[in-house]
Amino acid sequence: MSEDWRDNGPLDKAAEMAARGARAAGQAERIAQAVQSAHGAMAAASAGGAAGGMAVGSALAGPLGAAVGALVTSKTFWKVVLSILLSVLLFVFVIVNGVGIILAYLGFGDADGYVAQAREAEYRNIKNQIDTLLAEDSQLAEEIYGLIGGERDSLYGKIGEDFDENWEDYDGYEVETDEYESVLKPKLSRYLAVLIEEEWSGSRIVGFNGYGSYGGMDGNLTSVYDEYFALAAATYQVPEALLKAMAKVESDFNPNAVSGAGAVGIMQLMPATARNLGVTDPYDPKQNIMGGAKYIQEMLRTFSAYPNGLDLALAAYNAGPGAVKRAGYRIPQNGETPAYVEKVKGYLIFTDMVQGNGNGGLEGEGSGEADGNGENSGETGGVETGGEIQGAESGNGDGTGESGIVSGSLEVSGVLLKSLVEERASEFLGWTQTGTHTETEGSGDDEVEREIVDYAIVVLLEPELSEVKTGYEYRMVTDQTSFNYVLTLFQIASQGAEGVQDLVLRAASWKNFVLGEGASEDIYTGTISTEGDRIAYDTVAGCVGEAVYYNQGEEPWASLPYGGSNIRSSGCGPTALAIVISTLTGERVTPEMTGRFAISGGYYVKGKGTSHAFPAAAAAHWGLSVERMKRERMNEVVKGLKNGKMAVVICAENTISGSSGHYIVLTGVTENGYLTIADPGSRTRTGNLYSPATIQSYARDLADGSIWLIGK
Structure with missing residues (x-):
């Protein structure tokens, strides 16, 4: 099912125009200057009038900037609003696509090419860091070699046990090959670097290499309090x-x-x-x-x-x-x-x-799942950490300096390396029986033949990186850490590519910049331009009154991958459910989250779109009640809306949109009996009213029903 978001309204056209303008910009230097002035432009534009027009025009630059500047200076109110929307949209587009823009500027034609080069560079950086640690910290080197040597000694014991149990007819055994001494020990940094590169997350690798310490933490929890x-x-x-x-x-x-x-x-x-x-x-x-x-x-x-x-x-x-x-x-x-x-x-x-106290007594690892903050969820208790903290000088652990990246200490890297060896040393080496041979002892009448069993201690670690994969995509910037990092890259890019290339290949990990095999899963999203709009409806008492609104055609959602396409083209289902779940739970559940749930649960059907099983599954997953209804039960749907519920409707082709199918959300009922909606594909349609009969005619005629009534 193709879910087309397109609309012919003026704002939709303006959005596409801005996106094209951003793509056409092409030069990272110009983008850097635009980013620097965009902050001021948005503030100035909010004041309206000629001052706002000049600021926005300066921020955007080029023909698009001139056009917007002219619009803002006009006294026509809607044109002023339109110009502000254009400036903000262009700024957001540049930021969410910042990774791809920067890397293209550095000469990486696509994500696959970037990964191939960055992965090898990251491996070399890790190896160099290990070499430095072992050379400069003799105690650490002694501890690490001791841990691995201890595992090697235990293998000798296991070999002896095997000989005693299985080779009683033989006279003895020999360990002819000991790869710990001949292979692993001389090339330990190489083997450990491959292991770290293949298995650690990007954030941990960056910390290990000395840029920002582990996860951006300095480990100092002392204070005057x-x-x-x-x-x-x-x-x-x-x-x-x-x-x-x-x-x-x-x-x-x-x-x-x-x-x-x-x-x-x-x-x-x-x-x-x-x-x-x-x-x-x-x-x-x-x-x-x-x-x-x-x-x-x-x-x-x-x-x-x-x-x-x-x-x-x-x-x-x-x-x-x-x-x-x-x-x-x-x-x-x-x-x-x-x-x-x-x-x-x-x-x-x-x-x-x-x-040296172990794991701190942490019992559970957690589900790694997420929800909203205390304010949005309506909780009276709790705290808040999502907003910008005023007066905290360096609370985010990002450090200071021209590049915004601070080299961490070797102590941190040493702790991480020793921890790795302690946890994994038993996997570094193994033993195997390689054959038998006959030895002759003595001479003449005293000559004796002895049957010997041959063993070997072998390295189990991989000496080379695995084959480079393909099919990578650049990650969209939707978290605060990446946002700050991209702004830093843009600043350095304005002075030339050399500084950025070094920063990207040394002080960052490719795993944090792409989606695909081996990429980090520990990237948290949702703190930069990911808050849904809040739309108030003039509805009767009992209806939700106000809904959280997301639009699938707007960044940062539009370009995010969804199935074989993206949210812009095929994501009205996840976007509709994000609207419903965010509104009813008070939690921030974005189209990216619902889209990820759909893909992982098998609710995306290749070539068709979002499965009809998805709305009920997503609602239940986020703790909401759901009832699937046929379109003939519209009276019950209206009653449910008046009781604070919302409804998701799958519309038939060529009804509310020009696509082969489209999900919308029913949000409430007006005093005149009309229905208010939230259309994930169109802000224009979201402002329209529809009669229950019209929505019923739009809904697909499905045997199991085409309307999902969802409540708390």
Whole structure:
């Protein structure tokens, strides 16, 4: 089923025009200048008038910029609005496609070519780092060789056991080949580099190579407030290390930090939450830490019966306990909460690795799934970490300097390398029986023949990288970390390609820039231009009233891959469900997330589109009730809308759109009995009203029904 999003409205045409303009720009230097001025342009444009027109025209440059500037200076209001939309859309297009633009500028024709070169460069960087570690840290080298040598010695014991059990008719055995001494030890950095390149995530590799340390963490959880953390830990029986890790992620120990949503202080307490916890002054470090400790204690107790209780407690601290419960007692599905959970746990693990304390006692690994923040989910308790923190000097761990990349210490790399060897040394070597031979001892009458069994100790690690794959695609920039990184690349690109090429091939990992085999799965998305619009409807009491709206034809969704196509062309189903789920749960569930769910669950049918089984499966996955209905039951659908439910409708070909099929969302009912809709393919149609009879005529005539009534 082809799901065509196209619309003939003026804004849709303007969007396509802006996208074409961005593609035609072609020069990274111009893009860099546009990015630098776009921030100011958007602020100036919001004021309207001639000043806004000049700013936007300057930001866009070229014929498109001149045209937009002229439009803004016009006194016609809708033209001013249109020019603002054009400037913002062009800026967003450049950013979300920033990886591909930069790499094309550096001479990589496509993602496959980039991966082939970057993968080899990354392997060499890893090998060089290992060589440096082993040469400069004799104690570390001794420990690593000792660990591997110990495994080799254990293999000698296993060989002896095999001989005793299976070769009783033979006189003895020999280990003729010991590849630990002859192969692995002389080339250890080469073998370990291949292992790391093949198996580690991009973020961990970047940290190991000395750019930004492990996951952007410096492992330093000490502060001037250690006394308060100790007091809070003792008072509420919460591990002190956990409280410090949370504070590091929340505010970097800044008592004056205030997020964009209003969360305050070291533990980033929302004002209402702080009051409920007895915190009278959230800026007071002691009160704030004590309040945060009390709240996480409550969350730990609430989810203590679950194997991944720590993960759920942290998710609840970030998104609210209700969001965790609605997600089926899993980490809620959004771009912020799983990143928060993993980063807090990462600090715990990393700190314990440095101190030699194992894994920090973390019981559960979590589901790696995501949900919305406490404010969007309607939770009264919880904290907020998604907004920009005012006053936190370096809380994101990105460091400072001209390039925005800070070289990490060899200590961090050494900890990671030793941990790898400790965990995997048993897989480095193996033994095998290679044959038998006869030896003659003595001479003359004393000559004796002895039958000997031959063994060998062999290297099991791969000495070379696996064959380069194909079919890679550049990853879209939809997370804050990548956004900041791309802005850095654009800045350096304005001065020439040399600096960017070195940065891309040394201080970054190809695994974080592409989609495909071997690419990192630990990239969290959803914090840059991924918030859905909120559309208010004039509907009767009981209807949802306001819906979160996503449009499949707009970036950053349009270009994201979906099945054999992209969301623009075939993603109205995932986009429609993202609208419904985000609205009813209060959680940020994007078209990328629902699209990924559809692909992983087999709900995308190649050559046809999204399966009719998808709406019910997606709604249930995010904890919503769903009933599939035939179009003849429209009266029941209307009743459901008046009771706060929403409906997804699969429309027949050539009805509401010109495609062979199209999903839309019914959001409510007006006083006159008309239906309001959210059309994932058209903002124009989203503003229209439709009679129940019209929607019924649009709906497909399917035996199992073409309408899904979805509620909480």
